[in-house]
Amino acid sequence: EMMRLGIADAREAIRHEGKGKAEYYLPYIYGMSHLSTLEGKDTHAKTAKTVADSVLEREDLNTEQRANILYQRAQAEIRLKEHDNAETDLREALALDPKHLACLMMLPEVIGVTKTPADAIAAYTQVVQAYPQNPLVYNNRGMYLQKVGRPGDAVNDFNTAIKIDSKFIPGYINRGFAYLEAGDSESAEKALSMALTVDPVQPGALSMRATARMNQNKTAEAITDYRKVCEMAPHNPMGYADLGFAQFFANDFDGAGNSFKTALQIDKTARFLKPWLLACEIRTKQYQQESYQDTIAKKEGERDWVDSLILFQLGQVDATALLKSTHPTNADAKQAQLCEGYYFIGMELLRRDRKSEAIGYWQQAAQRKLPNLSAYRGAVFALKSSGAVTQ
Helix, strand or coil: HHHHHHHHHHHHHHHCCCCCCHHHHHHHHHHHHHHHHHHCCCHHHHHHHHHHHHHHCCCCCHHHHHHHHHHHHHHHHHHEEEEHHHHHHHHHHHHCCCCHHHHHHHHHHHHHCCHHHHHHHHHHHHHHHCCCHHHHHHHHHHHHHCCCHHHHHHHHHHHHHHHHCCCCCHHHHHHHHHHHHHHHHHHHHHHHHHHHHHCCCHHHHHHHHHHHHHHHHCHHHHHHHHHHHHHHHCCHHHHHHHHHHHHHHHCCHHHHHHHHHHHHHCCCCCHHHHHHHHHHHHHCCCCCCCHHHHHHHHHHHHHCCHHHHHHHHHCCCCCHHHHHHCCCHHHHHHHHHHHHHHHHHHHHHCCCCCHHHHHHHHHHHHHCCCCCHHHHHHHHHHHHHCCCCCC
């Protein structure tokens, strides 16, 4: 709604200015491009591009004006997935204004979609060379290096960004994330603590530090961080979900159940939490069949993975059938579901006092190496807590 109000104001500004000054079109084109993303409608981006086309047809634009309009047209083209056109516009703008920072920073993002990682890194390096004292350019290159599996080089860039500006929060947070993704939870915790020293009101940093602490079995400290995240962002369902996972791993099933319920109240579409909530309810003897009747009533061909996890815990699907119900064609989805399946089977065996067998299933889950998946983190936590080996 705020974006639409801004677009309306920009339209009125163009009308009142009356002389067609190019700068007055920039917020309108920008707004329509971003509205396209917000509402998922190409028509807004097409309108933005059409307006940019009409302005660029004029012969009275100076170099700065033309470069800025080309940049905004590239924004619209990216929304329309016309990446080749976007690259052409950005290069034309840079030919007019070689130090145009916005164009320089967007070009590597476009190249990252259409060309090789080496090409994208070379483009990011050009930005660094053009603005060697700007922390943001190192941060952006670091984020891309992290994305393509070079966490060491990414950390070096984040360190440089922080050296240039000791209060540059994105550098601190991204450095912590890089350590976390590399499996160095101790360094991640230290890096994120530094970020929170600079700015304590950073729920993203708190959440990642909590994850780093959970990875080290610092359960109480992690749960404290997750609670603070919920206090800072009380309308964010994932804050409560993350708190719930931590409580679940720590065997506080009553607390976890309450957290999952809160998350589901905020976002009723978060069905992936239902198996976790059921696990809590079974362990606290709060299970009520009517809460899961929709799943129970489904025929076999109508069930999805969430349904399978629920039915497994209710004893209506055995472990073999659960593992066979993973996605048949999507390899990534299949591995994530296998990880969850093995974890839940392990948790069910533990509930039946068959810990030695549970450990074998947790080891299978941990083999999937999916650190962003709650079941993976739960399996690693369970193995460390039991003193078993994470294979």
